[in-house]
Amino acid sequence: MKRLLIIIAVLALPTLFNGVSHADASPIPIQSGVLLTFDDHAIEQWAQQIPLFKKYKAKATFFVDRFHTLSPEKIQQLHALNKAGHAIGCHGVAHRKAVDTIQKVGTEEYLKIEITPAVQAMTEAGLTPTSFAYPSSQRNVESDTLLTNTFNHLRGGTGLPKDTQIVTLDKIFYTPDQLANTPCLIGTGIDYAGSEKRPDYIEQIKTALDRAKAQGEIVVFYAHGISENGPGHHITPKALEAILAHAQAIRLPTLSYDDLPTK
Numbered sequence: 001m002k003r004l005l006i007i008i009a010v011l012a013l014p015t016l017f018n019g020v021s022h023a024d025a026s027p028i029p030i031q032s033g034v035l036l037t038f039d040d041h042a043i044e045q046w047a048q049q050i051p052l053f054k055k056y057k058a059k060a061t062f063f064v065d066r067f068h069t070l071s072p073e074k075i076q077q078l079h080a081l082n083k084a085g086h087a088i089g090c091h092g093v094a095h096r097k098a099v100d101t102i103q104k105v106g107t108e109e110y111l112k113i114e115i116t117p118a119v120q121a122m123t124e125a126g127l128t129p130t131s132f133a134y135p136s137s138q139r140n141v142e143s144d145t146l147l148t149n150t151f152n153h154l155r156g157g158t159g160l161p162k163d164t165q166i167v168t169l170d171k172i173f174y175t176p177d178q179l180a181n182t183p184c185l186i187g188t189g190i191d192y193a194g195s196e197k198r199p200d201y202i203e204q205i206k207t208a209l210d211r212a213k214a215q216g217e218i219v220v221f222y223a224h225g226i227s228e229n230g231p232g233h234h235i236t237p238k239a240l241e242a243i244l245a246h247a248q249a250i251r252l253p254t255l256s257y258d259d260l261p262t263k
C-alpha cells in the first residue's frame with residue numbers, strides 16, 4: 001500500500017510542478033495579434049459559438065450594452081463566455097453616443113446616466129468591465145480622457161474608405177509598445193464579411209492578419225451578431241471560422257481586451 005502511495009505521489013509530481021510554474025509565469029509579452037470584438041447584445045448567438053472559438057483556441061471581447069435589461073439566462077451566457085477565456089466589456093447603458101451626450105448634458109450627467117450604472121450592474125453580476133466600446137464609434141480626445149478614469153482600454157471604430165484595402169488602413173494596426181499608452185484602439189467593421197455586401201472581405205481580413213504577423217502588429221476588428229441572417233448587423237459563423245482558421249494557420253494570437261497591458 002505504502003509503495004502504491006509513493007508511486008502515485010511520484011506520478012503526480014510533474015503535474016504539481018506544471019501547475020506551480022504555470023501560475024508563477026509572468027505573461028508572455030504581446031508580439032502580434034488580432035483583437036476580435038463584438039458589440040451590443042446578441043448574447044445567445046455569441047454563446048453558441050463558444051465551441052467554434054475553442055476549436056481554434058481563440059479569444060474575443062464582447063462589449064455589452066443595456067446590461068440592466070438582461071435576463072438571468074443571458075447573464076449566465078456571458079459568464080460562460082468569460083469562463084471560456086473571453087473578455088466582457090461595457091458598451092453603455094442605452095447605447096448613447098458619447099460626444100453628443102456629453103455636449104448635451106455635460107460629463108457628470110453622462111457618467112451618471114450612461115456609464116456608472118452599467119459598470120455597477122456588471123460588477124454586481126460578477127462581470128466587472130475593464131474596457132469600453134464607444135456606441136456608434138463616436139468619440140474624441142476629451143471622451144477618451146474621461147472614460148480612461150473608469151476603463152483601462154477603449155475601442156472606437158472607422159469605416160473603410162472607398163477604394164481602400166483593409167491592409168492599408170494603418171489606423172487599425174498597433175505595435176505592441178503602443179498598446180499600454182493608447183487609450184482608444186480603433187477597429188474596422190467586419191460584419192457581412194464574405195456575403196454579397198462584402199464578397200472580398202475574408203481575403204482582405206486574411207491579408208490584414210498576414211500584415212500583423214509579418215510586421216509585429218495588433219490589428220483590431222469589430223462585428224455584432226454571429227449568425228446566418230441577423231437580425232441586424234452580423235458575421236456568419238462560416239466567415240468567423242475562416243478568420244479564426246487563418247489566424248491559427250499563421251500563428252497569429254487572438255487577443256482579448258483582458259490581455260492588453262496597462263500603463
Ligand SMILES: [Zn+2]
Pocket residue numbers: 039040091095134135136
Ligand atoms: Zn453598438
